Amino acid sequence: MRLIILLLATLLIACGSEDKPANLIEQDKMSKILADVHEAEARVNNMHLGGQDSSLLAYQRLRWKIMKQHQTDTATFRVSLKYYITHPPAFKTMYEDVKIILENRRKAVQTVKPKAAKRDTLKKATKDSVSQPVKQP
Numbered sequence: 416m417r418l419i420i421l422l423l424a425t426l427l428i429a430c431g432s433e434d435k436p437a438n439l440i441e442q443d444k445m446s447k448i449l450a451d452v453h454e455a456e457a458r459v460n461n462m463h464l465g466g467q468d469s470s471l472l473a474y475q476r477l478r479w480k481i482m483k484q485h486q487t488d489t490a491t492f493r494v495s496l497k498y499y500i501t502h503p504p505a506f507k508t509m510y511e512d513v514k515i516i517l518e519n520r521r522k523a524v525q526t527v528k529p530k531a532a533k534r535d536t537l538k539k540a541t542k543d544s545v546s547q548p549v550k551q552p
Contacts, residue, residue, distance in 0.1 A: 440487060440495040442505060446512035448492065451481045453517060 440448065455477035464470045482488055499506045 436494050436498055438491045438494060439498055440491060442499075442509050443512065444485065445495055445499065446509050446516060448481060448485050448487070449509070449513045450516040450520070451484070452478065453513065454520070455481060 455474060458477065459470050459474045462470070462473060464473060478489070482492060499509055
């Protein structure tokens with residue numbers, strides 16, 4: 416009997432309401448927010464902060480900045496995320512956009528880094544050549 420009740424409850428929750436929430440974040444904007452959130456998570460992971468509390472505080476601060484930048488709040492973000500999770504086709508499309516956004520950002524960073532490295536080596540080469548006297552035989 417418990418199993419039947421559990422299955423019915425799960426079915427009702429899974430079906431849910433098909434109505435969109437009034438404050439639903441549009442799919443393209445949600446993709447940008449999620450890309451920023453994933454980037455923030457990666458940043459915090461790369462910080463190698465001492466403890467979990469420090470990492471959580473750093474992530475919460477970054478997430479607050481992201482929500483402010485996109486002119487939304489955490490509650491609206493959560494409601495929208497829950498809606499998209501319960502609608503797999505929209506969720507899949509949205510995450511394909513997130514993947515493209517993150518790949519484009521990665522490519523942009525990779526193209527900037529080699530240019531900066533060339534400038535640094537040029538500066539270092541000129542500094543080294545200027546600072547060291549030329550030996551004459």
